[in-house]
Amino acid sequence: MRVLGIEGTAWAASAAYYDTATDEVSIETDAYLPESGGIHPREAAEHMREAIPAVVEATLNEADGPIDAVAFSRGPGLGPCLRIAGTAARALAGSLDVPLVGVNHMLAHAEIGRHRSGFASPVCLNASGANAHVLGYTNGRYRILGETTDTGVGNALDKFTRHVGWSHPGGPKIERAAEDGEYVDLPYVVTGMDFSFSGIMSAAKAAVDEDIPVEDVCFSLQETVFGMLTEVAERALSLTRSSELVLGGGVGQNARLREMLTTMCEERGAEFFAPEAHFLRDNAGMIAVLGAKMAVAGDTIEIADSRVDSGFRPDDVPVTWRENSGGREAIEERQNDETRQTGSVDAYQGAEATVEIAGDHVVKRRRSKAYRHPKLDERLRRDRIVQEARLTSAARREGVPTPVVHDVDTHEAALTLERVGECDLREIVEPGDGGHDATTATTRGEREVRTVAGHLATLHAAGFVHGDPTTRNVRVSSSSASGGGDEGNDDMGDELTYLIDFGLGYHTDSIEDYAMDCHVFERSLDGTAAVPDPLRAAFEEGYGETGNPDVLDRLREIEGRGRYQ
Numbered sequence: 001m002r003v004l005g006i007e008g009t010a011w012a013a014s015a016a017y018y019d020t021a022t023d024e025v026s027i028e029t030d031a032y033l034p035e036s037g038g039i040h041p042r043e044a045a046e047h048m049r050e051a052i053p054a055v056v057e058a059t060l061n062e063a064d065g066p067i068d069a070v071a072f073s074r075g076p077g078l079g080p081c082l083r084i085a086g087t088a089a090r091a092l093a094g095s096l097d098v099p100l101v102g103v104n105h106m107l108a109h110a111e112i113g114r115h116r117s118g119f120a121s122p123v124c125l126n127a128s129g130a131n132a133h134v135l136g137y138t139n140g141r142y143r144i145l146g147e148t149t150d151t152g153v154g155n156a157l158d159k160f161t162r163h164v165g166w167s168h169p170g171g172p173k174i175e176r177a178a179e180d181g182e183y184v185d186l187p188y189v190v191t192g193m194d195f196s197f198s199g200i201m202s203a204a205k206a207a208v209d210e211d212i213p214v215e216d217v218c219f220s221l222q223e224t225v226f227g228m229l230t231e232v233a234e235r236a237l238s239l240t241r242s243s244e245l246v247l248g249g250g251v252g253q254n255a256r257l258r259e260m261l262t263t264m265c266e267e268r269g270a271e272f273f274a275p276e277a278h279f280l281r282d283n284a285g286m287i288a289v290l291g292a293k294m295a296v297a298g299d300t301i302e303i304a305d306s307r308v309d310s311g312f313r314p315d316d317v318p319v320t321w322r323e324n325s326g327g328r329e330a331i332e333e334r335q336n337d338e339t340r341q342t343g344s345v346d347a348y349q350g351a352e353a354t355v356e357i358a359g360d361h362v363v364k365r366r367r368s369k370a371y372r373h374p375k376l377d378e379r380l381r382r383d384r385i386v387q388e389a390r391l392t393s394a395a396r397r398e399g400v401p402t403p404v405v406h407d408v409d410t411h412e413a414a415l416t417l418e419r420v421g422e423c424d425l426r427e428i429v430e431p432g433d434g435g436h437d438a439t440t441a442t443t444r445g446e447r448e449v450r451t452v453a454g455h456l457a458t459l460h461a462a463g464f465v466h467g468d469p470t471t472r473n474v475r476v477s478s479s480s481a482s483g484g485g486d487e488g489n490d491d492m493g494d495e496l497t498y499l500i501d502f503g504l505g506y507h508t509d510s511i512e513d514y515a516m517d518c519h520v521f522e523r524s525l526d527g528t529a530a531v532p533d534p535l536r537a538a539f540e541e542g543y544g545e546t547g548n549p550d551v552l553d554r555l556r557e558i559e560g561r562g563r564y565q
């Protein structure tokens with residue numbers, strides 16, 4: 001299969017030729033560089049109009065055989081650019097009389113890493129200009145495990161450099177300036193698996209305005225922003241129990257980001273792969289490679305259905321080119337033993353902490369992370385241990401079952417807690433490898449999830465959020481887990497469903513924050529449950545019973561929100 005790929009979402013007017021027989025990719029790119037400021041959509045579209053014909057022609061000249069399909073980026077991206085590249089792709093497919101393939105640009109960023117690494121089912125961190133998210137694959141779809149709640153990571157960096165008067169793109173300039181910088185504190189914002197950049201960027205701009213040396217701010221921006229991305233990538237590895245990570249997107253060209261991800265993966269015994277720079281930044285090679293996989297699977301589109309979609313989300317794509325569960329099953333197989341032991345082993349390694357179980361106590365130590373700057377590391381570990389102790393107790397006072405806090409050691413970043421529950425909720429809801437089928441898992445899960453919803457509603461009514469409510473951070477007693485659904489026994493069920501791990505919680509009176517808390521939990525269901533839909537429904541039903549209806553309305557709004565411009 002020989003595929004011609006066309007990329008034109010924003011700055012890169014690019015064409016590529018890919019032959020599955022040789023696995024060779026040749027790419028021709030003509031970059032748009034704004035004369036001043038950031039990317040102007042109209043100028044970028046004008047660039048596409050001028051540059052696409054030439055890069056396509058150069059690529060066709062390179063091709064040493066007939067083309068079997070034309071693939072193009074359908075979105076996300078800038079509408080005016082997408083339309084021009086889309087028109088070119090349709091015209092070419094028509095004139096060559098070959099099928100057309102519409103590729104999701106963000107899945108192309110993710111799949112090129114999987115393709116080049118040979119990993120079966122990696123977690124993917126996409127760090128690009130207009131986007132920042134972590135993807136995992138389950139049940140025929142890529143799921144967004146965590147993402148930015150405001151701008152893309154590259155755009156955030158570019159806005160900062162514009163403020164200090166540097167030309168576009170800003171990322172490489174920050175990287176250079178950071179070489180001479182020293183650490184200063186900036187806001188660090190990770191909630192659950194999501195993160196945001198606007199607060200950091202305002203603080204960074206204010207810092208240079210207050211005459212803090214710009215290289216110190218650049219250094220600290222990298223430490224903070226990439227530290228957040230690395231933390232979320234690690235959480236995703238832990239949540240999905242994957243031991244493979246790939247990187248995608250233009251910001252992936254940054255050596256410090258790759259260094260952090262390498263260190264994080266080394267520490268947890270995972271494998272990390274970053275494609276070559278020409279496959280990280282926008283390029284048509286990744287479009288041609290994914291386009292070929294889709295074409296082989298028969299996933300082509302009619303010209304009439306090939307409209308571009310500037311808000312095209314990666315989780316909107318039914319994945320046709322991967323075996324439905326191959327990769328994930330392989331991973332589960334490998335890690336089955338570890339899973340089965342979770343309730344009984346005496347030491348447990350979470351994403352952040354080591355949990356040692358000693359009789360009816362557990363000692364939780366937030367480990368130092370070698371990928372993080374030592375000052376940032378110390379600050380995060382201390383703040384989180386204090387916050388975890390406070391909110392674990394506060395939740396208990398509100399009647400939500402949590403472990404009793406026996407001791408707090410801020411120097412060691414250690415907590416001694418009561419040991420609670422017999423397994424994590426994820427073991428109840430995940431695909432049936434523990435002797436239960438998907439239906440049983442769903443029924444048991446629904447009851448637990450409804451209880452969790454009630455607990456979150458209670459926390460929110462008391463004015464705080466959990467911050468990281470995942471199926472890993474709910475402990476369930478086996479008597480509750482295996483009960484026959486005795487509706488008359490609700491109180492007992494409540495007592496046996498505990499929330500743990502409050503380190504990312506905080507006080508807030510914002511409906512948005514409460515809804516995000518719910519969103520984080522629902523997404524963790526999507527990422528871990530065998531059959532997520534009935535569990536989501538049970539969650540919303542449960543929250544509706546005692547919670548504020550405005551939070552559920554906001555939750556639906558969040559779910560419908562496309563975050564790409």
Ligand SMILES: C[C@@H](O)[C@H](NC(=O)OP(=O)(O)OC[C@H]1O[C@@H](n2cnc3c(N)ncnc32)[C@H](O)[C@@H]1O)C(=O)O
Binds near residue numbers: 105127282
């Ligand atoms: C939708 C699509 O148009 C968009 N593509 C995109 O943003 O281009 P990409 O090539 O993936 O990333 C460009 C970004 O990557 C940043 N960048 C490039 N080199 C960098 C470096 N060494 N360090 C940090 N950032 C860097 C640039 O500053 C710019 O913000 C996307 O994937 O979000």
Ligand SMILES: Nc1ncnc2c1ncn2[C@@H]1O[C@H](COP(=O)(O)OP(=O)(O)OP(=O)(O)O)[C@@H](O)[C@H]1O
Binds near residue numbers: 403
């Ligand atoms: N009080 C407790 N009683 C029983 N088990 C516990 C307790 N606290 C933690 N655990 C077990 O240890 C695991 C990790 O704990 P915790 O979530 O607090 O750490 P973490 O490093 O933040 O993990 P993650 O990031 O994966 O959520 C839990 O999923 C649970 O299985």
Ligand SMILES: [Fe+2]
Binds near residue numbers: 105129281
């Ligand atoms: Fe991109």
